Amino acid sequence: MVISDLTKYIDDMQFIDFNKEHFSKKEGTEEYFIEILKEDIGFGDIEVQEKQDESFSKAEYQLVNDADRVTIIMKGPSDIRVNF
DSSP states (O other), X not given: OOHHHHEXXXXXXXXXXXXXXXXXXXXXXXXXXXXXXXXXXXXXXOEEEEEETTEEEEOOOEEEEOSSEEEEEESSOOOEEEEO
């Protein structure tokens, strides 16, 4: 998947939408995760929103922030928007 193809722009705010199919199951747990390279989203703060019908609301997630990537961990796969 080419991240740049998924990136949208709204008033200088950038985001990427991910489908629940992009998530992988964390072995030995009931958690799901997605990894995003920082070179694709920058090194600033991110916000994760979950799709609810036709709008987005704040998601419940755990964020693992490594030097070169961020990992978003959720209790189940979901359609999400990552704002950066």
